[in-house]
Structure formats: structure tokens, C-alpha cells
Amino acid sequence: MIYDLIIIGAGPAGLTAAIYAARYKMNVLVIGEQIGGMVSEAHEICNFPTYKKITGTEFTKKLKEQVENLKVEIIYGVVTSIEKIDSLYTLKINLKEYSAKKIILAMGSEKRKLGLENESKFVGKGVSYCATCDASFFKNKVVGVIGGSNSALTAALLLSKFADKVYIIYRQDNFFRAEKMWVEEVENNDKIKTIFNSNVTELKGNNVLEGVKLDNGQELKLDGLFIEIGSIPNVKLIESLGIELEKNYIKTDEKQRTNLKGIFAAGDITNNPLKQIITACAEGAIAANSAHLELNSEKNS
Numbered sequence: 001m002i003y004d005l006i007i008i009g010a011g012p013a014g015l016t017a018a019i020y021a022a023r024y025k026m027n028v029l030v031i032g033e034q035i036g037g038m039v040s041e042a043h044e045i046c047n048f049p050t051y052k053k054i055t056g057t058e059f060t061k062k063l064k065e066q067v068e069n070l071k072v073e074i075i076y077g078v079v080t081s082i083e084k085i086d087s088l089y090t091l092k093i094n095l096k097e098y099s100a101k102k103i104i105l106a107m108g109s110e111k112r113k114l115g116l117e118n119e120s121k122f123v124g125k126g127v128s129y130c131a132t133c134d135a136s137f138f139k140n141k142v143v144g145v146i147g148g149s150n151s152a153l154t155a156a157l158l159l160s161k162f163a164d165k166v167y168i169i170y171r172q173d174n175f176f177r178a179e180k181m182w183v184e185e186v187e188n189n190d191k192i193k194t195i196f197n198s199n200v201t202e203l204k205g206n207n208v209l210e211g212v213k214l215d216n217g218q219e220l221k222l223d224g225l226f227i228e229i230g231s232i233p234n235v236k237l238i239e240s241l242g243i244e245l246e247k248n249y250i251k252t253d254e255k256q257r258t259n260l261k262g263i264f265a266a267g268d269i270t271n272n273p274l275k276q277i278i279t280a281c282a283e284g285a286i287a288a289n290s291a292h293l294e295l296n297s298e299k300n301s
């Protein structure tokens with residue numbers, strides 16, 4: 001079967017694109033590693049219109065229900081290659097192939113690692129990249145959070161509900177990247193102490209993480225360390241296609257078109273500077289609309 005549209009990635013961008021495509025009655029398939037994408041890791045979402053406050057898990061559940069209600073076909077898996085054969089794109093997952101006339105790339109990004117020795121050894125043994133997933137393991141413990149963005153501050157606030165003490169370690173001298181409301185909450189939280197102008201240079205411990213060393217010479221005893229230092233776009237899959245990138249993110253125009261005809265991109269994987277749910281959803285909607293219009297104009301020509 002040849003689909004009108006295949007969407008790669010089932011985060012907010014991909015699923016919103018699916019909602020629009022289904023309502024345009026396109027024959028659409030979503031292929032995603034996991035439903036909800038990064039949103040499922042969000043502790044509390046307070047900046048999405050219509051919800052004063054909603055957890056990432058609840059948001060994901062509602063999005064999934066909406067897509068399922070439209071009977072969109074979803075396959076759980078990782079696309080390992082995309083090939084262009086004549087006017088069609090053929091995607092591989094394991095040994096199966098799926099072809100479509102149009103593709104939307106909505107693969108988001110992956111958490112950036114510190115790159116320190118022992119970092120991978122301590123994952124699950126004190127080091128974590130997801131406070132929402134792991135915060136409850138640190139009841140009455142002492143933990144650190146590295147980073148200064150909204151993600152880092154919200155991770156620290158969540159951790160403060162479990163841990164006795166939370167250190168935020170940030171290389172800059174203020175939280176200029178974060179929303180003022182989160183900064184105020186952090187400043188007013190007695191359990192959270194911020195250490196500015198500092199980088200972690202060493203992870204200490206034998207079998208489990210026991211602490212960190214900072215570049216100012218200071219050593220902190222920690223039971224857990226949450227790394228929230230940004231992300232890297234998932235563009236490996238498209239390396240051989242010749243899609244134009246800008247600082248490693250997919251370059252799109254105002255219609256979410258890439259430089260390759262028939263391939264659109266949406267969400268955290270694009271060069272949009274605001275990596276948020278609302279922008280991912282908006283780009284997903286625009287990408288689906290553009291794919292729909294392009295397909296219709298081809299049918300009518």
C-alpha cells in the first residue's frame with residue numbers, strides 16, 4: 001500500500017500533523033518510537049493554552065486519545081532508512097518497508113550528555129536525564145541538577161518534593177534562558193541551592209554515584225545527578241538524503257517545507273528557535289496542511 005503521508009515521530013509535532021492529515025482524509029501512517037515523545041518526561045506543563053497545569057503523562061494520554069479517535073494508523077518502531085525511488089519515499093523499520101508520496105520528519109531531539117568519564121556507567125546508578133521518571137527514587141536524598149533552562153529548573157522543583165536538598169549547578173551567572181516564574185519558584189524554595197559559574201568536571205563513586213567535583217575545586221556529596229543541558233536533533237536518519245540543515249537542525253520555510261520536494265519537517269528537529277509543545281504542534285499542523293495542498297495540486301495537474 002502506498003500512503004499519502006508518513007509521519008516519522010509520535011511526539012506533539014507528529015501527532016498534531018496526524019490529526020490535521022486525518023481530518024483532510026489523507027491516507028496517513030505515523031511511525032514512532034514512543035507515543036508523546038519528550039512531553040511524556042515533562043513534570044508539569046503550565047504554558048500550553050487551555051491547561052493551567054497538566055502533567056506530561058496526562059497531556060500525552062489526551063493527545064493519544066484524540067489521534068486514536070480519528071483512527072490514525074500508528075506503528076511503534078524506529079525508522080532506520082529513507083530512500084527516494086522515483087516520486088515515492090520508502091522507509092524501512094526492521095525488515096518491513098512502507099512507501100508514501102509525502103513525508104513529515106518529526107523526530108525531535110535527544111538529551112545532550114555531559115561527556116564525562118563514568119557518565120554512562122552511572123546511568124541508573126545515580127545519573128539520570130529524566131527527573132519526571134526518576135525523582136521519586138531520591139526521597140530524603142541529596143541531588144544535583146546541571147543546567148539553567150526551564151527543563152533544569154522544573155526538574156529541580158520536582159526533585160525538591162522528594163529530596164532533602166537539591167543543588168542546581170549552572171555554568172552561567174544567572175538563569176537568563178528560563179521563564180521568570182520558574183526562576184522565582186526556585187529562588188523561593190528553601191531546599192534548592194544554586195551554584196552559578198560552575199561546571200562538573202568529575203563524577204565520583206565506585207559502583208554508584210557518590211558525588212561530583214566542580215571546576216572551582218568544590219566537591220559535593222550527591223546521591224543523584226540530573227543532567228538537563230539541552231538536546232541534539234535526531235537528524236542521523238536523513239544524513240544521506242541531502243536535506244539542508246542549519247546548525248544541525250532541519251531548515252524549513254514558512255510552510256514547513258525542506259529543500260527536498262515532498263519532505264516536510266516539524267517540531268524540535270527544525271531550526272525554529274522556540275523548542276516548545278505549542279510550536280511543535282503549530283509546525284505539525286502547518287506541515288500537514290502543506291503536504292495536503294501539495295498532494296492536491298499534483299492530483300489536479
Ligand SMILES: Cc1cc2nc3c(=O)[nH]c(=O)nc-3n(C[C@H](O)[C@H](O)[C@H](O)COP(=O)(O)OP(=O)(O)OC[C@H]3O[C@@H](n4cnc5c(N)ncnc54)[C@H](O)[C@@H]3O)c2cc1C
Pocket residue numbers: 008009010011012013014031032033034035036037038039041042043044045046047048077078079080106107108109151154234237266267268269275276277278280
Ligand atoms: C523535562 C521536559 C519538560 C518540558 N516541559 C515543557 C513545558 O512545560 N512546556 C513546553 O511547551 N515544552 C516543554 N518541553 C519541551 C517539549 O517536550 C518539546 O518541545 C516537544 O516535545 C517537541 O515535540 P516534537 O514532537 O518535536 O519532538 P519529541 O517530543 O522529541 O518527539 C519526537 C519523537 O520521535 C521519535 N523518533 C526519533 N527518531 C525516530 C525514528 N527514526 N523513528 C521513529 N521515531 C523516532 C523520538 O523517539 C520521539 O518520541 C519539555 C521537555 C522536557 C524534556
